[in-house]
Structure formats: structure tokens, C-alpha cells
Amino acid sequence: MKQTATLPAGPKGLPIVGNGLQFQRDPLTFMRGTQQQFGRMAHLRLANETVVAFFRPEHIRYFLMEHPRNFIKPNLGNGANLKAFLGDGLLTTDGEIHRQQRRLVQPAFHRKRVEGYADVMVQFTQELLETWQAGTEIDMAQSMQQLTLRIILKSLFNIDSPAQAITLGHAFNDVINNTQRRFSSLAKLERRLPLEKNRRREAGSRTIDDFVYALIKQHRAEGQDVGDVLSMLLEAQDEGNTMTDKQVHDQVLTFVAAGHETAQNTLSWTFYLLSQHPAVYDKLLAELQTVLAGRTPTIADLARLPYLEWVINESWRCYPPAWLQGRRALEAFDLDGYHFPANTVALLSQWVTHNLPDIWGDPENFRPERWDPVSGQKVPQGAYFPFGGGPRMCIGMPFAEMETKLLVASILQRFTPRLVPGFPVVPQPRITLRPKYGMHMILEATPKVATVPVA
Numbered sequence: 001m002k003q004t005a006t007l008p009a010g011p012k013g014l015p016i017v018g019n020g021l022q023f024q025r026d027p028l029t030f031m032r033g034t035q036q037q038f039g040r041m042a043h044l045r046l047a048n049e050t051v052v053a054f055f056r057p058e059h060i061r062y063f064l065m066e067h068p069r070n071f072i073k074p075n076l077g078n079g080a081n082l083k084a085f086l087g088d089g090l091l092t093t094d095g096e097i098h099r100q101q102r103r104l105v106q107p108a109f110h111r112k113r114v115e116g117y118a119d120v121m122v123q124f125t126q127e128l129l130e131t132w133q134a135g136t137e138i139d140m141a142q143s144m145q146q147l148t149l150r151i152i153l154k155s156l157f158n159i160d161s162p163a164q165a166i167t168l169g170h171a172f173n174d175v176i177n178n179t180q181r182r183f184s185s186l187a188k189l190e191r192r193l194p195l196e197k198n199r200r201r202e203a204g205s206r207t208i209d210d211f212v213y214a215l216i217k218q219h220r221a222e223g224q225d226v227g228d229v230l231s232m233l234l235e236a237q238d239e240g241n242t243m244t245d246k247q248v249h250d251q252v253l254t255f256v257a258a259g260h261e262t263a264q265n266t267l268s269w270t271f272y273l274l275s276q277h278p279a280v281y282d283k284l285l286a287e288l289q290t291v292l293a294g295r296t297p298t299i300a301d302l303a304r305l306p307y308l309e310w311v312i313n314e315s316w317r318c319y320p321p322a323w324l325q326g327r328r329a330l331e332a333f334d335l336d337g338y339h340f341p342a343n344t345v346a347l348l349s350q351w352v353t354h355n356l357p358d359i360w361g362d363p364e365n366f367r368p369e370r371w372d373p374v375s376g377q378k379v380p381q382g383a384y385f386p387f388g389g390g391p392r393m394c395i396g397m398p399f400a401e402m403e404t405k406l407l408v409a410s411i412l413q414r415f416t417p418r419l420v421p422g423f424p425v426v427p428q429p430r431i432t433l434r435p436k437y438g439m440h441m442i443l444e445a446t447p448k449v450a451t452v453p454v455a
């Protein structure tokens, strides 16, 4: 294909700030609107960088799966926020350092090893359910945050403290809710101003840091390998040196943050979607009651719960917790008829690509049946990437898939969460896609008998 020297077209911006304000005001509408206007890709004027949003499945494949080594994390917008918060953990490093880190911790995330965490997931959920009462209102987002935090801390670091999960949950909220996704050259300056949001973000960050460093100190003092991820990191040798506390800290923080934030959002959005789609809820409950008959779920049950899997796949399509990823080109590249200079920042958005009408037909509909391998639709590779793709695909995917299924199956058999009438549900694109005001739901006792036959 003939390459042109110009960049693709894109939305008109303002002088100096370019598209920065439009993006910042409402990134979800801006990104989908830009796709609808420009089609396959669009040049965005953000932060004085060459930024191009790529929307097609073949683009996702190009960056993540076919040429991953030609691109690094962009350290811009969300990427800069992540780096400032997480330091140099697996999510934010590149090249050889990243490959070494990934090799080191990969064993902790193999499917078989992860299956060992199932009992903790189910047990902690049952304990939570014992505290719930039918007829009461809860903030599902907060409740799922505390549960998923408790699970990740126990699974990866062998610590169990519900009280610490609550404190940490608040601290994470202070960091995430006060971190604005800014594509502007003034972003760095603004982070340093004496503003309330900066104060809260930094206080939250300190609480989390103190917790992680205390954990490392305790593990080093005990000096035993208890087979958890922290022992693995502390034992790791890098050219004869063990990792410094700062290096271990950044890894631990990354796992705690990435290991619960996306999972809690998945659960909030899934319960929300089920509350809005009674026919889907009925079908799912029928499957759960037929297969489990009130028992707590085990790993072995999951293969017999296909509808549960489709519901969760569809929830990730509609409300992808990771809704935007970026990559920066190490060298110039040619793609789809254009020549892009080195340093181009590519934006890839699950929020947009999971919603392309020519691929999904009726993307606005929450329709788990589209995932049925027999009668569902064909999804081209790259069109659906809630966990990213290629060598940097989410290391926690097996963990997250299992956790989500076990928790939804456990909770729905006892309680049916219904959205509080009139409660405003607004997706808020921060580092992840969060429900802006939480998810206030009323718990109803789940009826004992399935009313609808399993499909």
C-alpha cells in the first residue's frame, strides 16, 4: 500500500491546548465520537506529542501482538499517572527489565497455581455474605473493593486483615479519584500545586507505601520462604544482588493495585448489568441453581457454567475496566497507508473497539448469547481485548477470570442485588473505568428455585 507522509485527520482542537480540553472533559464521549467521525484512526493534538488513536482490530493486533518490541509504554496521560503512582513495577517497565521481571513472577500466575487461590476467594465471599442482610442497601463498589483487596493480599502475600483492606481501600480511592487523566503539558506542574486533590492523593499514596514497606520489613525479618509472591521477589537474584526494598515495593504495589481495582470494577458493572436485564439474570440464576443447587462453587464447577462465562465476557465488552492503553513507537513505522514518525504515541481503546457496529452488530445491547460458540458471532482477533494482548497481556488474567466467576456464582445464589431506584450510574474513566458515584444496590434474598430453564 502507498504510504503518505501526512498524519491521518483528526478532530479540530483549540490553539495551544489542541484536543486536551475535549479529552479531559469527557474522554468516553470524545473517543467514541472521534471514531464515528474519522473511522479507522484519528490524529489527536494532545500534550504537544504526536498522538494517534487506532480503532480497528488489525491495529490492536499490530501494536500488541505482531510488533510489541517496537513499542514501549508511553509515559503520557494515564501512563504518566501510573508511573508516578506505581514506580517501576511490571505494568510500567519496558524492554529487558520488564522481560526479567515477568519471567520472575510468571510462575505465581500459572493457571494451576492460581487455582490454589480458589478456596480463599470462596471463603472470604461467604464470610462477607454472612454480614449481608436482605432488604438492606449497600455500595456494591465499596463492598467488592474490600473483598477483592482482602483476596489479593491473602493470595499473593499471605496476609489476612479485613481492617487493613478497608484502610487500603480508602487510600486507593484517594489516589485514583484524585488522579486526573491529563494530556496536557501543564499536568506535571498541576500535580505539584498545593491543591486539596493533590494532598489527598499524596496522603493515600503514603498510607499504601507505609503498608507495603512494613510488609517487606516483616518478611525480611522472618527470612522464610513461605512460597508467596513476596518471598519470590525477596529471593530473586539479579546479577548476584537481591532486589532493593524500592524495587520490591514497586512490584508489590503493582500487584495489589492491578489485582483488585479492575476486579472490583468488573463485579460492580456485572451486578449492575444483571439488575438491568432481568431475562439474563433469570437465565444465569437457572444455570447456577441447576449446576450448584445452592453449594458453594469450586473450580471444577466453572467448566459447567458457560452462561456465567458469557455474562462476564459481555460485561468486559460493555464496561472494560481497562478502557484505554497506550504505546510509544521506538522507531518510525508504516501502518494502514500512513507513515508515522518515531515517538508517535498510539492510543488503543477497549471502550471504542468493543463497540464498533460493523464488528458487533448491536454493540449497545448487553447480550451474553453473542459469546455462544455455537450460535454466537465471530469475533476477529484484536476486536476484544479486555486484558490487552501479546507478551504484555495481563499476567493476572487467569486469576481475574476465576475470581469473577467464583464471586458472582457465590453471591447470586444468596442475594440478588437491585440498583437503588433512580441511583445515577455514570462510568468514570480514571486509570480504570469506575462507577463515578459507586453502585448503590438493595440486596434481595435470591429465590430458591430456578424459574427459567437453562438455555
Ligand code: HEM
Residues within 6 Å of the ligand: 090, 091, 092, 102, 254, 255, 258, 259, 260, 262, 263, 266, 320, 321, 322, 325, 326, 385, 386, 387, 388, 389, 391, 392, 393, 394, 395, 396, 397, 399, 400
Ligand atoms: C478484570 C480484571 C483485570 C483486567 C480487565 C486487567 C486488564 C489488564 C490489561 C488491559 C493489561 C495490559 C496493559 C498494557 O498492555 O498496557 C494488564 C496488565 C497487567 N495486569 Fe491486569 N487486569 C485484570 C486483573 C489483574 C489481576 C487480578 C492482576 C494481578 C493479580 C493483574 C496484574 C496485571 C499486571 C502485573 C500487568 C502488567 C503485565 C505486563 O506488562 O507484563 N491484573 N491488565
